[in-house]
Amino acid sequence: MSQVTDTSLSAQIGANLPYLRRYARALTGSTASGDAYAAATLEAILSDPAQFDAAHGPKAGLFRVFHAIWSSSGAQMDDEFAPGSLQAKAQDHLRRLTPNTREALLLHTVEGFDITPLAFVMNATAEEVSELVDIAYAEMARSVSGKVMIIEDEAIIAADLESIVAEMGHRITGIARTETRALELAAEEKPDLILSDIQLADQSSGIDAVNRILDRDGEVPVIFITAYPERLLTGEGPEPAFLISKPYTEQQVRSAVSQAMFFASTETLKA
Incomplete structure (x- = not known):
């Protein structure tokens, strides 16, 4: 694991936090929910800095902590929308997609992670995340x-x-x-x-x-x-x-x- 000083840790996280928030918002479909997940990621790192592993770069390290929280929470998307609203119906549709495909696609295309760091972020193999990206393209194109x-x-x-x-x-x-x-x-x-x-x-x-x-x-x-x-x-x-x-x-x-x-x-x- 790559060890960093408190000052270095703060600088590396600060430089990549805007991109984590962008990703979290796109993933949840909500500014409020996305920012809540980003805040939880920061709190987790502050409570245990050893979780931040910069072996594949600070951005991958930050996103990896986020994904540990996202996965453990059951990858909950925003539930603040009124029942029957357009947003609530859209979220119901998203939940029917193959698990982890949206995450893999956003990380690979929007956030620019190559397959190896992407696998690191999602705690999966390179073969698994490559397949997830392919599935995501196919499912979203049909939807x-x-x-x-x-x-x-x-x-x-x-x-x-x-x-x-x-x-x-x-x-x-x-x-x-x-x-x-x-x-x-x-x-x-x-x-x-x-x-x-x-x-x-x-x-x-x-x-x-x-x-x-x-x-x-x-x-x-x-x-x-x-x-x-x-x-x-x-x-x-x-x-x-x-x-x-x-x-x-x-x-x-x-x-x-x-x-x-x-x-x-x-x-x-x-x-």
Whole structure:
């Protein structure tokens, strides 16, 4: 086990905590539940620093402690949603997936763990986690389809995102380069999912555009794409549950879209 000083431990955990919180929120489908699991992870390490094993890097060490807690709690997803609500129905759907597949997929594609450290985090073999990732892709592809709106001012990136999302079987309602156009598109046809950049062509904010759409049209799952994820994962104020870092990979987009779409309208969920 890699031993670290208290100062080094604090620095290594602090640098990777925003990514743990991002992962925990995507995994549970809830900001509150995700942050509660992240807090429990920190408490466990503070009570017994020997649990933090940085043999595969500090991020893997932090996520491994999280997974020990997640597994021992029965991998409980958020139960704060009202019975019969869209969110509660989505969570029921998630519970029918093969155990550990969502975890493996998120860790591999969104958090960027290669198979060896991924196996370390999940306390499994490389063969087992590779199979879990394959199963996750197949199950999620069969489970959801819907309408996606893209807010992105760079034409090449917008076209790339459109191609990836369309190949997954979703329909693109339109591409907006500005906040004004985003509002117009959402009014023309409410999407099941919004994929949004942060900085737009006219110097407007993708975050402001999304907030105005949600205030006007009601809840819609959102994935933000940014070159500076740490600026949105500060622990201060509202934060996104789904976040992709630039430069992104096709796998990251596919994984995040599949995850977020689970929390879209129940009309997009197939039994």
